[in-house]
Amino acid sequence: MAVTVKTFTSASEAAGALSSDRSARYLGGGTLVMRALNEGDVSVSTIVRAQDQALTRIDASGPRITLGAGVTFARVLAERDLAFLHAPARSIGGPAVRNMGTIGGNLFAPSPYGDFTVALLALDATVAVAGGFGARDVPIEEFLQARDRQSGTLVLSVSCTRPASAEAFRYRKIARIKPKGGSVITLAAHLPISGGRIAGARIALGSMAPTQIRARAAERALEGRSLDAATIAAAASAATEGTSPSDNALGSAWYRREIVGVHLRRLLSGQE
Amino acid sequence: MAKIPLQFRHNGRDVAIFVDGGTNLLVALRELIGDMTPKFGCGQGGCGTCSVLVDGELHLSCLTLAETVAGRSVETLDGMKQGPNLHPLQRAFADNFAAQCGYCTPGMLMAAKALLDRNPSPSRDEVIEAISGNICRCTGYEPIINAILAAAGGRVSA
Numbered sequence: 126m127a128v129t130v131k132t133f134t135s136a137s138e139a140a141g142a143l144s145s146d147r148s149a150r151y152l153g154g155g156t157l158v159m160r161a162l163n164e165g166d167v168s169v170s171t172i173v174r175a176q177d178q179a180l181t182r183i184d185a186s187g188p189r190i191t192l193g194a195g196v197t198f199a200r201v202l203a204e205r206d207l208a209f210l211h212a213p214a215r216s217i218g219g220p221a222v223r224n225m226g227t228i229g230g231n232l233f234a235p236s237p238y239g240d241f242t243v244a245l246l247a248l249d250a251t252v253a254v255a256g257g258f259g260a261r262d263v264p265i266e267e268f269l270q271a272r273d274r275q276s277g278t279l280v281l282s283v284s285c286t287r288p289a290s291a292e293a294f295r296y297r298k299i300a301r302i303k304p305k306g307g308s309v310i311t312l313a314a315h316l317p318i319s320g321g322r323i324a325g326a327r328i329a330l331g332s333m334a335p336t337q338i339r340a341r342a343a344e345r346a347l348e349g350r351s352l353d354a355a356t357i358a359a360a361a362s363a364a365t366e367g368t369s370p371s372d373n374a375l376g377s378a379w380y381r382r383e384i385v386g387v388h389l390r391r392l393l394s395g396q397e
Numbered sequence: 398m399a400k401i402p403l404q405f406r407h408n409g410r411d412v413a414i415f416v417d418g419g420t421n422l423l424v425a426l427r428e429l430i431g432d433m434t435p436k437f438g439c440g441q442g443g444c445g446t447c448s449v450l451v452d453g454e455l456h457l458s459c460l461t462l463a464e465t466v467a468g469r470s471v472e473t474l475d476g477m478k479q480g481p482n483l484h485p486l487q488r489a490f491a492d493n494f495a496a497q498c499g500y501c502t503p504g505m506l507m508a509a510k511a512l513l514d515r516n517p518s519p520s521r522d523e524v525i526e527a528i529s530g531n532i533c534r535c536t537g538y539e540p541i542i543n544a545i546l547a548a549a550g551g552r553v554s555a
Contacts, residue, residue: 160460169419220455
């Protein structure tokens with residue numbers, strides 16, 4: 126079925142078109158929307174695009190980095206200043222998917238996809254969105270909780286603060302096929318250290334709920350403590366609290382609950 | 398619904414076609430231009446057999462909205478041959494038994510070309526990474542990896 130494609134030169138015009146048409150979908154890299162069209166998804170009747178340079182901008186020079194929504198994973202990997210995001214970017218798709226898929230689109234990718242968003246959730250990113258109401262910044266957690274209702278808004282960019290050290294940010298994706306495969310579970314941890322103790326721990330999980338979620342009980346187990354064996358064990362045993370994984374071809378909900386603590390322990394203790 | 402005029406460079410030749418809204422690049426190449434070398438596999442971005450190069454970069458044509466390549470250069474397997482001669486990658490695939498049923502081969506060759514265009518002497522791990530988005534259900538991948546290494550002039554290990 127033919128759909129109407131509306132192409133705009135500015136993101137704000139595209140945002141206006143998106144907010145005024147409930148059946149419109151924004152086309153980023155195509156890996157989600159074109160797939161829906163190929164599968165005969167008749168709910169997509171209008172595609173909105175924007176050829177706005179601002180959407181593909183990377184600002185990685187300072188302590189706070191900003192990635193335009195249209196930045197691809199391949200471009201993240203080509204940017205030396207974004208080394209802390211290379212592991213999550215590399216864990217997505219094969220080279221062609223990384224050349225196409227975007228940071229903005231990943232925010233909408235349903236489980237077992239959306240791995241980059243797990244990293245951004247652990248990094249407490251801010252999502253800049255534009256809608257009929259104008260532009261505003263939304264904390265990523267709030268954005269994800271309302272994701273199903275975000276269809277009328279356009280993501281402009283994502284920003285986050287650079288972790289203090291390579292040790293302070295860790296990422297792990299469990300897949301059955303290597304080097305490429307959908308996520309069984311995905312974990313990311315941001316562990317800022319202040320005076321030898323963790324201050325502001327954030328643990329994010331993918332494929333453990335309908336959207337990427339924080340493991341708040343595990344965060345509480347880490348907060349204010351040093352990263353020793355007892356602390357890691359306490360965090361690992363709290364990893365399933367608040368999760369609601371589902372069954373799919375890559376793993377059952379039971380299996381995901383069984384392994385999430387194991388992999389959190391390995392992530393926190395720096396094991397391969 | 399009105400058709401959309403679309404012009405781009407296809408294997409070094411300018412083409413002009415009319416596409417329906419929402420048409421993907423794979424359909425445009427196969428049904429409107431008649432280049433049957435990119436294949437339809439999964440339509441989901443999982444198999445890689447529709448792989449083409451857009452401005453030298455590996456893309457999945459089934460997930461590419463056709464009109465997004467306006468004014469750009471699209472290379473497919475059909476553009477790889479040099480007159481009656483096989484491209485060194487094609488020759489290496491034949492010599493190393495890297496094609497069995499052949500359905501993944503167009504995508505494998507484009508993924509390999511994308512790698513060798515940027516990195517003429519890749520390591521075995523880099524080859525594995527480069528074809529990680531392409532599924533082959535026949536060969537077990539080893540002959541394909543060996544063929545790409547052979548084409549790159551690297552030593553082929555059994």
